[in-house]
Amino acid sequence: MTDYTVKKLASLAGVSVRTLHYYDKLGILKPRYRPENGYRHYDEASIIRLKQIMFFRELGFSLDEIVKIISSPDFDIIEALKIHREELVKKSERLRELVSTVDKTIKNLRGEDKMQLTTDLPLPLFVRGKVRDTYDLGKHLLIIATDRLSAFDVVLPCGIPDKGKVLNQISAYWFDQTKHIVPNHVIELVDDVKVLDKYLPAAERFAYPQYLAGRSMVVKKVQRLPIECVVRGYLAGSAWSEYKKSGTAFGIPLPKGMLESQELPQPLFTPTTKADEGHDMPINLAEVKKLVGNDIGEAVKAKSLAIYNFARQQAITKGIIIADTKFEFGLENGKLIVIDEMLTPDSSRFWDVKLYKIGQSQPSYDKQPVRDWLERSGWNKEPPAPMLPDEVIASTSRIYRTAYERLTGKQLK
Numbered sequence: 001m002t003d004y005t006v007k008k009l010a011s012l013a014g015v016s017v018r019t020l021h022y023y024d025k026l027g028i029l030k031p032r033y034r035p036e037n038g039y040r041h042y043d044e045a046s047i048i049r050l051k052q053i054m055f056f057r058e059l060g061f062s063l064d065e066i067v068k069i070i071s072s073p074d075f076d077i078i079e080a081l082k083i084h085r086e087e088l089v090k091k092s093e094r095l096r097e098l099v100s101t102v103d104k105t106i107k108n109l110r111g112e113d114k115m116q117l118t119t120d121l122p123l124p125l126f127v128r129g130k131v132r133d134t135y136d137l138g139k140h141l142l143i144i145a146t147d148r149l150s151a152f153d154v155v156l157p158c159g160i161p162d163k164g165k166v167l168n169q170i171s172a173y174w175f176d177q178t179k180h181i182v183p184n185h186v187i188e189l190v191d192d193v194k195v196l197d198k199y200l201p202a203a204e205r206f207a208y209p210q211y212l213a214g215r216s217m218v219v220k221k222v223q224r225l226p227i228e229c230v231v232r233g234y235l236a237g238s239a240w241s242e243y244k245k246s247g248t249a250f251g252i253p254l255p256k257g258m259l260e261s262q263e264l265p266q267p268l269f270t271p272t273t274k275a276d277e278g279h280d281m282p283i284n285l286a287e288v289k290k291l292v293g294n295d296i297g298e299a300v301k302a303k304s305l306a307i308y309n310f311a312r313q314q315a316i317t318k319g320i321i322i323a324d325t326k327f328e329f330g331l332e333n334g335k336l337i338v339i340d341e342m343l344t345p346d347s348s349r350f351w352d353v354k355l356y357k358i359g360q361s362q363p364s365y366d367k368q369p370v371r372d373w374l375e376r377s378g379w380n381k382e383p384p385a386p387m388l389p390d391e392v393i394a395s396t397s398r399i400y401r402t403a404y405e406r407l408t409g410k411q412l413k
């Protein structure tokens, strides 16, 4: 049997000799023996007992309680543990809150938590869309993705933290991934706001706001084709409505007996006009060709389908179905390039592979919690929309970040 002097046990357990003396006096940790006028001696059983005492101390038991636990056999130890457990749960919740307050404070001090709902740069505005603000840099455009969110075609009064960064960086990711299929308008991402100096004459430079970093890109300004190149891989939305009535989608006959959200035998190119005002109208390939010419008409169709096929095959392996999407093209010295945004949740229908069920409409990967909440709120879908509760905002922000991380395998910058 190993023998421990009081000093040895104290140093092993990290308590003071005085504490051990005191525990002896209380009768909760008796030494195995104590020679007359000599040091107390302990054994392995004492170590186990001491561990129990320290465990109860750490849980917040008083020494009185510990005396009872150890010396009165009818003390209800389970009941006592339950009470302390409850206290612990409360404490851990409080600690979790503290940790997230610390995280928020760090973000706040670094200026990273600021949502960017509007921009007001001393530059000519090219266009202010529902979500993005685009400024004219002469030969270039500066496209800024804000944290604005629209649902049911209405811009909400509150934003979604990080959404703009996610949109900008998802777009950038796909532009890069598909540049072998068709060149695009990207010149560079604004990771560091200083790069903007390159695009402005000295007299027009200004103190670029930090929020531009990560959420904006400089692109070539080109002549835009007056069409929206929609590609659909699944039977949803207006294609499903039409199919139910006539068995066609945008006039294209489809197999009989297809179900809502079913994958189409092959992706369809279903272009629309790009109306400056009012609604975009579906047009067929012949009409596209009338607007942009035969060769460019054929090319936008082939390129749209090629980019979509490439991207959806990649996305599905990462758990995201890109059900349909919209591209825009422009001409750079007569050559076709893809512009605007690319394969973001704003320009596409994203579905979660795990939630996909044929024969019904699919929850939107990114906007479903917002839509569900708005539906439940009883809002009549006329502006202004109500404020979203904090938890809906927080979970939507998380969804956008995960979409980015899943698709690109990278952390958001």
Ligand SMILES: Nc1ncnc2c1ncn2[C@@H]1O[C@H](COP(=O)(O)OP(=O)(O)O)[C@@H](O)[C@H]1O
Residues within 6 Å of the ligand: 127, 128, 129, 130, 131, 132, 133, 134, 141, 185, 219, 220, 221, 222, 223, 224, 328, 330, 339, 340, 341
């Ligand atoms: N490289 C580019 N050159 C010229 N116009 C572009 C380029 N990239 C995008 N655009 C145009 O900028 C506009 C951006 O508007 P957007 O933010 O999408 O607003 P909306 O909500 O009205 O669609 C679109 O009309 C798009 O065609």
Ligand SMILES: [Mg+2]
Residues within 6 Å of the ligand: 129
């Ligand atoms: Mg747009």
